[in-house]
Each structure stands twice: as structure tokens, then as C-alpha cells.
Amino acid sequence: MGGASSFAAITDWVHDLDEHGRSRLGFGDTVPVATTMWRLLTRLDPSLLTTVLAGWLHTRTRPPKPPRRYRRVIAVDGKTLRGARLDGGRQVHLLSALDTTTGIVIAQVTVDTKSNEITSFVPLLDAVEKVLGSLAGVLFVADALHTQTGHATEVTARRAHLLVQVKGNQPTLFKQLKRLPWAQIPVGDRTRDRGHGRRETRTLKAVTVATPGGIGFPHAQQAIRITRTRIVAGRTSRETAYLTVSLPAGQALPRDLQTWIRRHWHIENRLHHVRDVTFREDLHQARTGTGPAVIATLRNTAIGWHRATGATNIARATRQASHQSNTLITAVTSSYPTTQ
Structure with a gap:
């Protein structure tokens, strides 16, 4: 949320907190060193992390007053993390589902390096359904790669479109x-x-x-x-x-x-472009364990949170937030009533 775009930057942010800020986050006299933070963030389950954080944002976001003919529209698209090269030159590819009304990434799954986005579509639906509770009435918008009869059948079976x-x-x-x-x-x-x-x-x-x-x-x-x-x-x-x-x-x-x-262009213009330009994602070479997917999820969450708080310029919002550590800590530790 404060613009830290790498594991090292996240560690520096924690170390730069004053005593009060550290205490609010549950740290005592010491805080994790960079290698500890790195080991933690490269071992997390990215699918579970996305579900937890998307659910957290979902309960704190009040969508605009819906017009009479309102329908939840979720854009689906994939993105390759160009800097995260694995053995043999393979690259990490993620498939995301963006709620185009709130700007929140509801779900994100890692595409198997030996397959493509098509096989990841159903797991993505599962992840979206886990956050929303039901897909009834939801409209999924996707590019031509997902014009698959199996996709159409699966979406309809869940009462979505x-x-x-x-x-x-x-x-x-x-x-x-x-x-x-x-x-x-x-x-x-x-x-x-x-x-x-x-x-x-x-x-x-x-x-x-x-x-x-x-x-x-x-x-x-x-x-x-x-x-x-x-x-x-x-x-x-x-x-x-x-x-x-x-x-x-x-x-x-x-x-x-x-x-x-x-x-459908929202997922490219309001998410992927921001991750590349503001958080310099394509330059980030994290490739160990689940690290690439985890830090992409953290970026998604930061963007979604800033959009939920009314920001239209994410770069400016992260610059402002970087000087307001107590506000950020309050945002992630306070209890909020469910608004949806």
C-alpha cells in the first residue's frame, strides 16, 4: 500500500517504523531480517493468500450505488511476469479476475508452466465463487482464448454468464x-x-x-x-x-x-498497467517458490485498497501513503463491519 515494490523494500518499510508502529504490528524489540521476510513470502500459498486478501477487501468496499439495471461484471485476463524466469527460461503466468465495478481482484491463479490459461479457467471460477459465495447472475468477460465450449458449460452450470x-x-x-x-x-x-x-x-x-x-x-x-x-x-x-x-x-x-x-479493458489499463508502471513488476526478478505469485497478489491488494478509498492515481496514492504508516496499519488491523 505504501509503494514497496519488492521483498527488500517491504523489509525496509518494516525496519523504518517507529517503536509505536512496530508495537501495533505485534513486533517486540526486533523485527524480521530480510532473509526471514523473503523465506516467509516465498512459501505462502498464493491461492489462499488471494482468497483471504480479496475477502478482506470485499468486506471493506462499498460499491457505488447500483443503477436500476446493475450486474456484476468480472473481467478475466492473464499476465506474464517477464522478470520472473524459471529454469529453462520458463516464465510465471497468472490468470486474474477483476471486479470491474470496485477495481478489486477477486481471484488469481498461477497457470501451469506446461499448460495455458484454458486449464486455469475453472480453478479461477472456484476461487471467485469462494470469495463471492455465489456466481448467480455474474457476467464473466474474457478474450478469444476463452471462447471454449467447456467454459460456457461450466459458467452456465454455476448460474453465471x-x-x-x-x-x-x-x-x-x-x-x-x-x-x-x-x-x-x-x-x-x-x-x-x-x-x-x-x-x-x-x-x-x-x-x-x-x-x-x-x-x-x-x-x-x-x-x-x-x-x-x-x-x-x-x-x-x-x-x-x-x-x-x-x-x-x-x-x-x-x-x-x-x-x-x-x-474488459479495465483489467489491462487499471491493473496490469499499474503493476508494471507503478510497481515495476516486469523488472522484478523474484522467482523462488511462490514468491512471484505472492508479491503480485500483494500488488493487487494495494491497488484494490487505494481504489476502494477513492484514489484514481495509484502512483500518487502510494506516494502519499508511504508517509502515513499509522494510517496503513490502522487500515489492516482495525475491525470493519461487513458492507456487502
């Missing part, structure tokens, strides 16, 4: 979506953005497909096409994306779909 992009890894489904009569389907929603010398228009069309002869993806209720038109320095580019969602039209209007699809 799935919104995924379709690309070349599902060629038959991609062709089915592309061949739908989009020219005859009216525009459902259109948004325009301007900034950084760029103008972008996002046009969304959606059509119900849960009928005999629909598309070949289990539990899909709607097919979606988004056309993005960008104008940068006078040059125009156009990109088309196809997606499916397991929510019917009555529960997922075009403007809802537009919003939910864009929320």
Missing part, C-alpha cells in the same frame, strides 16, 4: 457469426470518443441466435458485431469484432453490451 470474443481459434463459429445478415440488422448502440489526437466511433449490432439452426456455441443467446472506426492524423482505420453472450436481449440491451465489452 459468459461474454467472449470470437476469433480464428474457433473458425467454424467465426464463419457463422460473420455470415449472419448484419446488413439487415439495425444499429443497437453507437458511441463516439475523442482524445489524444484520436477520434473513435464504436457501432454495435446484436441479434438473438438461440433458435434452431443458430450458432454452434453452447448457451449463446446473442451474437454481437462491433465496428470500430478510428481517425488518427487524418487517416481512417476500421476494425470489426464478433462476440457472443449467454444473456438474452431482455437482460442485455445493446448499450449494456457496449459498456460491458469495454470493461
Whole structure:
């Protein structure tokens, strides 16, 4: 929370506390040396740690007053810890689930180095369910890698929903979506953005497909096409994306779909980017034991806590917090009533 971005920095922060601060954390006349702190943090169970800390944040975060048509949207995405190289040049890869409303990482699992994110999806669902208690009504938004029939079946079995992009890894489904009569389907929603010398228009069309002869993806209720038109320095580019969602039209209007699809970028812009830039994650070479996953979890928790306290600039928030050790100690040791 105070911006310590490595095991050594965490140790220095503890050693720099005054006597009162050490006492509040339960330390006597001595505090752990760097090697003790390192041994502890490289042996923790990262999945259990994530569950405990996510639950801790979850009970202390009061989400914004929900609008009438509120739905919890969780973005799923993976990130490679580029500095944490294992034997043989392998790298640690983590799959995370971000609550896009609160900015809290609900769950994070380590992807087996001999596999990929696909096999880690169900364990991630298990971890999310452990924190939330139930997945009923939750919408998971993921990239094309997770456009898997097994994922769709598993999510539906837990009474949740799935919104995924379709690309070349599902060629038959991609062709089915592309061949739908989009020219005859009216525009459902259109948004325009301007900034950084760029103008972008996002046009969304959606059509119900849960009928005999629909598309070949289990539990899909709607097919979606988004056309993005960008104008940068006078040059125009156009990109088309196809997606499916397991929510019917009555529960997922075009403007809802537009919003939910864009929320998937939150996990990249509001989490992974912050871990890289503010906490310099890709430069950190911790690779012993569970150390890489553990310190990533601590970074997630710090970011989530600052967001929960209203911060929009995490770098500035950590700089301010670094001078307020007693405030941070109070935050992690005080009892709070459950707000959710």
C-alpha cells in the first residue's frame, strides 16, 4: 500500500517504523531480517493468500450505488511476469479476475508452466465463487482464448454468464457469426470518443441466435458485431469484432453490451498497467517458490485498497501513503463491519 515494490523494500518499510508502529504490528524489540521476510513470502500459498486478501477487501468496499439495471461484471485476463524466469527460461503466468465495478481482484491463479490459461479457467471460477459465495447472475468477460465450449458449460452450470470474443481459434463459429445478415440488422448502440489526437466511433449490432439452426456455441443467446472506426492524423482505420453472450436481449440491451465489452479493458489499463508502471513488476526478478505469485497478489491488494478509498492515481496514492504508516496499519488491523 505504501509503494514497496519488492521483498527488500517491504523489509525496509518494516525496519523504518517507529517503536509505536512496530508495537501495533505485534513486533517486540526486533523485527524480521530480510532473509526471514523473503523465506516467509516465498512459501505462502498464493491461492489462499488471494482468497483471504480479496475477502478482506470485499468486506471493506462499498460499491457505488447500483443503477436500476446493475450486474456484476468480472473481467478475466492473464499476465506474464517477464522478470520472473524459471529454469529453462520458463516464465510465471497468472490468470486474474477483476471486479470491474470496485477495481478489486477477486481471484488469481498461477497457470501451469506446461499448460495455458484454458486449464486455469475453472480453478479461477472456484476461487471467485469462494470469495463471492455465489456466481448467480455474474457476467464473466474474457478474450478469444476463452471462447471454449467447456467454459460456457461450466459458467452456465454455476448460474453465471459468459461474454467472449470470437476469433480464428474457433473458425467454424467465426464463419457463422460473420455470415449472419448484419446488413439487415439495425444499429443497437453507437458511441463516439475523442482524445489524444484520436477520434473513435464504436457501432454495435446484436441479434438473438438461440433458435434452431443458430450458432454452434453452447448457451449463446446473442451474437454481437462491433465496428470500430478510428481517425488518427487524418487517416481512417476500421476494425470489426464478433462476440457472443449467454444473456438474452431482455437482460442485455445493446448499450449494456457496449459498456460491458469495454470493461474488459479495465483489467489491462487499471491493473496490469499499474503493476508494471507503478510497481515495476516486469523488472522484478523474484522467482523462488511462490514468491512471484505472492508479491503480485500483494500488488493487487494495494491497488484494490487505494481504489476502494477513492484514489484514481495509484502512483500518487502510494506516494502519499508511504508517509502515513499509522494510517496503513490502522487500515489492516482495525475491525470493519461487513458492507456487502
